[in-house]
Amino acid sequence: MDIVLIGFGTVGQGMAEVLSRKGATLQSSFREKLRLVGVFDSSSYEVSKKGLDPRELLTRKEKLHRVGPKLEGKSVLDALKDIDYDVMIEATPTNIEDGQPGLGHITAALKAGKDVVTSNKGPLALKYGELMRLAEKNDARLRFEASVGGATPIINVARELLMGEKIQSIRAIVNGTCNFILNRMMDEGLPFDQALREAQEMGYAEKDPSYDIDGIDSAAKAAILANAIFGRDCSYNDVRRSGIRGITLEAISMAAEEKKVIRLVAEISPSRLEVSPRLVPVGHPLAIGGTLNIFQMMTDLAGEVTVAGRGAGRLETASALLSDLVALMKEDCVVRRRTV
Numbered sequence: 620m621d622i623v624l625i626g627f628g629t630v631g632q633g634m635a636e637v638l639s640r641k642g643a644t645l646q647s648s649f650r651e652k653l654r655l656v657g658v659f660d661s662s663s664y665e666v667s668k669k670g671l672d673p674r675e676l677l678t679r680k681e682k683l684h685r686v687g688p689k690l691e692g693k694s695v696l697d698a699l700k701d702i703d704y705d706v707m708i709e710a711t712p713t714n715i716e717d718g719q720p721g722l723g724h725i726t727a728a729l730k731a732g733k734d735v736v737t738s739n740k741g742p743l744a745l746k747y748g749e750l751m752r753l754a755e756k757n758d759a760r761l762r763f764e765a766s767v768g769g770a771t772p773i774i775n776v777a778r779e780l781l782m783g784e785k786i787q788s789i790r791a792i793v794n795g796t797c798n799f800i801l802n803r804m805m806d807e808g809l810p811f812d813q814a815l816r817e818a819q820e821m822g823y824a825e826k827d828p829s830y831d832i833d834g835i836d837s838a839a840k841a842a843i844l845a846n847a848i849f850g851r852d853c854s855y856n857d858v859r860r861s862g863i864r865g866i867t868l869e870a871i872s873m874a875a876e877e878k879k880v881i882r883l884v885a886e887i888s889p890s891r892l893e894v895s896p897r898l899v900p901v902g903h904p905l906a907i908g909g910t911l912n913i914f915q916m917m918t919d920l921a922g923e924v925t926v927a928g929r930g931a932g933r934l935e936t937a938s939a940l941l942s943d944l945v946a947l948m949k950e951d952c953v954v955r956r957r958t959v
Contacts, residue, residue: 620651620653620654620705620706620707620947620948620949621654621670621703621704622638622653622654622655622656622704622705622706622707622708622944623654623656623657623658623659623699623702623704623706623707623708623712624650624655624657624658624697624708624710625658625659625695625707625708625711625721625724625805625921626659626660626709626710626711626712626721626739627639627658627659627660627676627680627686627710627753627852628661628710628712629933629936630710630765630933630936630937630940631658631660631708631710631739632677632933633932633933633934633935633936633937633941634708634710634937634940634941635655635658635673635674635676635677635713636673636933636934636942637934637937637938638653638655638673639672639673639674639677641941642673645855645945645948649948649949649951649952650952654669654670655670655671655673655676656670656671656702656703656704657671657688657698657702657704658671658676658686658688659695659698660680660685660686661689662685662689662690662884663685663686663687663688663689664686664687664688664690664695664698664814665686665687665688666687666698666701666702668703669793669826669925674948692853693862695720695724696724696727699724699727699728702815704733704782705723705733705734706733706734706735706736706921706947707725707733707734707735707736707945708735708736708737708940708944709721709724709725709728709735709736709738709739710737710738710739710940711724711739713739713740713741713830713836713839713850714741715740715741715744715745715835715839715855716832717741717745718739718741718742718745718746719938721737721739721741721742721755722741722742722745722746723829725737725739725742725750725761726742726750726753726852728759729750729753729754729757729759729761730753730757731757731808732757732758732759733759734759734760734761734762734947735760735761735762736756736762736763736940736943736944736947737761737762737765737766737940738761738763738765738766738936738940739766739812739941740766740767740836740839740840740843740924741762741839742802743766743839743842743843743846744799744838744839744840744842744843744854744855745854745855745856746846746854747842747843747846747852747853747854748846748852751902753861760947760950760953762943762946762947763843763943764939764942765936765937765938765939765940765943766840766843766942767840767843767941768793768912768914768928768930768939769838769912769928769929769930769931769932769933769935769939770924770928770929770930770935770936770938770939771912771913771914771926771927771928771929771930772926772928772939772942773791773844773914773926774844774847774848775788775942775943775946776924776926777847777848777916778847780849781916781918781921781924783920784918784919784920784921784924785915785918785920786848786849786916786917786918787883787888787915787918787919788884788886788887788888788891788916788917789844789848789886789887789888789914789915789916790884790887790901790905790906790914790915791840791841791844791884791885791886791887791905791912791913791914791915792838792882792883792884792885792887792907792910792911792913793836793840793885793910794796794831794834794836794837794840794842794913794915794928794930795823795909795910795912795929795931796818796823796828796831796832796836796910796931797831797832797834797837797862797863797882797883798882798907798908798909798910798911799814799821799823799885799909799910800814800815800818800824800832800863801814801863801866801871801880801881801883802908802909803817803818803881804866804868804871805871805875805880806908807846807880808868809845809868810867810868811864811866811867811868815828815832817877823910831862832858832862832863832864833862833863833864834860834861834862834863834883834894834895835860835862837860837883837885837894838855838858838860838885838894840885841885841886841887841892841893841894842854842855842857842858842892844885844887845887845892849887849888849889851889851892853892857892858892858894859893859894859895860893860894860895860897861894861896862883862894862896863881863896865882874898875891877898878900878901879898879899879901880898880899880901880906881896881897881898881899882896882897882899882905882906882907883895883896883897884896884897884899884905904925905928907927910929910930910931911927911928911929911930912927912928912929913925913926913927914926914927932941947955
């Protein structure tokens with residue numbers, strides 16, 4: 620299986636490390652060699668038909684701040700035309716305005732009949748239906764576990780392990796940054812601005828924290844879940860959204876008096892699609908602290924099914940990309956057996 624990796628930031632580098640660690644094991648398990656034949660960062664790229672060494676790429680990126688020769692005005696899409704590959708791993712940053720450049724990368728791969736594994740929320744939150752139809756039309760596969768829960772396997776659990784269940788609704792905390800801020804406000808009595816600065820200093824929040832604290836990140840994930848699990852045809856723009864920017868210490872204290880906490884909760888069902896601060900009873904699964912994500916699914920047979928785990932991080936998100944890559948390898952392995 621020949622792989623092109625687009626995006627060599629935190630997630631892309633994590634994926635390179637995972638491929639270095641797990642490549643030999645996967646090759647032994649599936650009798651198929653994984654080769655990284657192309658890698659792109661924001662300004663450079665490296666290509667080899669024989670396969671690139673992930674460790675060497677990581678070392679080069681650390682020393683030179685690039686993976687190879689500069690693109691020199693050549694676009695990623697132009698360069699892709701000259702690369703023979705089976706799977707694209709798309710790990711560029713999310714752009715919720717128009718989904719680019721990730722949307723263009725994914726679209727080009729699917730049109731060419733190539734499989735795609737992605738962590739990029741933007742294209743899926745905006746154009747989910749179009750992308751899935753394009754994949755079907757060209758007999759390609761599009762997997763995106765890493766776009767919602769990071770290391771928390773909500774999509775694969777819902778669509779594969781619970782495929783016999785009717786999932787009636789999902790309530791979830793899908794943004795660890797907001798959870799950290801609200802938790803610090805409650806535990807330490809910190810005002811919102813101070814808790815936010817602490818999150819930024821610890822690397823949980825970006826310099827511009829809008830995607831997190833205004834509920835944009837959570838709304839994008841909610842839209843993806845609505846489409847992937849409930850079969851809805853919606854986008855990020857259909858999500859009713861409010862963030863935590865206006866939460867005060869007074870509101871935190873009033874909630875505590877009622878033995879409740881405030882959490883930014885995404886609620887998804889066939890008829891509901893909303894992200895907003897909610898009062899959650901202390902001890903309830905959604906009252907989870909720290910930076911963890913949690914998904915509470917209501918099903919017709921099993922009742923409440925709860926999945927929790929880390930929602931972000933270099934290796935954590937790479938582990939979700941790897942799970943989708945392994946799923947593709949399993950499907951290919953089954954096909955090969957049937958044709959023998």
